[in-house]
Amino acid sequence: MRQRSLIAITAALAAGALTLTACGSRDEDGGGSDNGGGGTTVVIGVDAPLTGDLSALGLGIKNSVDLAAKTANKEKTVDGITFKVEALDDQAQPSSGQQNATKLVADKDVLGVVGPLNSSVAESMQKVFDDAKLVEVSPANTNPALTQGTKWNGGEKARPYKSYFRTATTDAIQGPFAAQYVYNDAKKKSVYVIDDKKTYGAGLAATFTDEFKKLGGKIVGTEHIDPDTKDFSAVATKVKNSGADVVYYGGEYPQAGPLSKQIKAAGAKIPLVGGDGIYSADFIKLAGASGTGDLATSVGAPVEDLPSAKEFVANYKAGGYKEAYEAYGGYSYDSAWAIIEAVKKVVEDNDGKLPDDARAKVTEAMQNVSFDGVTGKVSFDEYGDATNKQLTVYSVEGADWKAVKSGTYTG
């Protein structure tokens, strides 16, 4: 009897341990975007630079969308739907972006696209998506014309494409916000303005310049650079000779980093200021030690400071992604989640199934999407712009960007 009791106790304990172990392992199963238990697969397309100079930002976008899809599959956010991610590389080139848009339109499972990073790439994609009524949500485009039309600055706002939305704030706010900070807080009164002639860079430089002049600041020089070169010694000398006490650069970090370094090397120990396009860890690496004190504005409040972002940061880490989520991680997650919410609404309104005209219905549903996302409340105004308009000024301190001032547009 004693032996039998021992066997029974051991068996019970072993069974209990096995059960507990099984429970534990079930919790850890991610339920990836391509292996969920749903009956219908919906593809969320991603278009971003996955290779090349801007790949740090692009891979952060791709990974964050992947995390959103996995989370939706794991939580069965949309009953009967499994989300899958199809990421295409645009290499920051408008022509590649347009080819990718055509490819994504051709895949009938694609019901929404997150991207692109660059405003110039977005210009080449918008019509392709709009003709197919395929919704596009950019986490990073800041050029105002994409949502408000080319005459936005003259007060004539007209939305060009109903299928285009973005979770990022526009340069109509970012440029003036930077100008106000540089003039009033940093007390810099004369600026040398440089841009890369691209849609994003030139547009941002223009909104900065306009506000800086209105505040009473002086533009002591302007220059356009060729983004295909890394030798900026000529423009660095011009900056030095101008006597400017700050440089504003409209463009991205692959050029901004070396430009900052070369301006300081030429003898002008003045800060370089840029927009969200330079807000990357790679800028600090490229600018080197002399980049300390350089400034960047970026869209949104610092992700790490938002209570809503804590879970995203933890899940991203747990997801084991090799690359950092970078400047647009939170916005990319929210862009993907907006698509998931729109799909959910469409499915629920159609007795739990996708309708035949799912793309048009998802685009329509996107206009009224509203949820608490990583970056705060996510919803869109009549132009497709994010209603949550926050900005932060960051300063290079050692090897990191440090937030120095945040603002909210409440107009």
Added chain:
Amino acid sequence: MSGVGPVEPGEGTRAWDAVEPGPPLLPRMPRGRLARLYARHRRAVLTSATAAAVLAGGGYLFATRPHEPPPALPPYPSQVVDVAYLGEESPPANAPSGSFSFALKITANGGPTITIVRISQPYAALTLSSAPRPPFRTRTGFGHKIVVTMHVTECANVPSNARLPFLDVTLRNTRAIEDHSFILGERYAHDLSEALQVACSNDSTSLAKQ
């Protein structure tokens, strides 16, 4: 009796007084020291093993029990405060000549009580005062009307027509103290520009230096 007695046992059969134990299932192993020890203290060993197993199981269950999540930190004050522009107001009677006033609505939408520590504007050529005067506490969910009054100290350095002027507000709750800029939008920008033009116009009776 019927004469039918018990059946006589046949060949090879025996009546047993007791059931004979069957052959051992396993060949008997030579008994070692441990086995002898076990045989001698079987009760104690079994009790100890069971106790150890129960303790281990209990320990595992205790270690893996569902944890109460730590209490969530309150939000940063800037994430729960809205500042909206309401419009122009008449400046207070005791304000210096050339002053102008605007009304704002400050609303704390959640979290612990938020104190408005300071309201300022970034232009060096302007001074700002407000009523009520900071610091003051807000009531969550309630829109507090604040009247800010500005006075030009140096017309030469006022912004002519800034597109996105903002107000800096210092906010404090149990989580943090933060300086946050509130960009009040186009209507505020327009009204501010107009008020500055009036305050600094040639026929103005403003005390501002030209």
